[in-house]
Amino acid sequence: MKASLIKIGNSQGIRIPKPIIAQCGFEGEVEFLVQNNQLIVRAIKSSRHNWDSAFKKMAKNGDDQLLDSENISATEWDESEWEWK
Incomplete structure (x- = not known):
């Protein structure tokens, strides 16, 4: 599938078809990652x-x-070494 970049104010965007949004579980916000010159868009869990x-x-x-x-009883370390600060 291909998509064209569209102008949104001073930025550019991509329209994501509704079936892809549903299949990916996108709701409200998504997370972007760039790896090896690829853009990865994933749902925020x-x-x-x-x-x-x-x-x-x-x-x-x-x-x-x-x-x-x-x-559970305290250990020897608990009794001799532990100190509240």
Whole structure:
């Protein structure tokens, strides 16, 4: 597929057909990368995308316990070397 550059104010742009936008999952903003003289346009994913399902899976597997809970006793290092600043 080819596209022509169009003038947008002092810049230039490319019109992206709606089916391509849907196929790529573009919503609101996109990210540009330039690699080897190629422009890569990709969807911006939320940094917390799918966290909810991951946390539910952790809880189901019992992997959501705190490592420093009251059940765990302090080590010798904790007692002799640790210092709050």
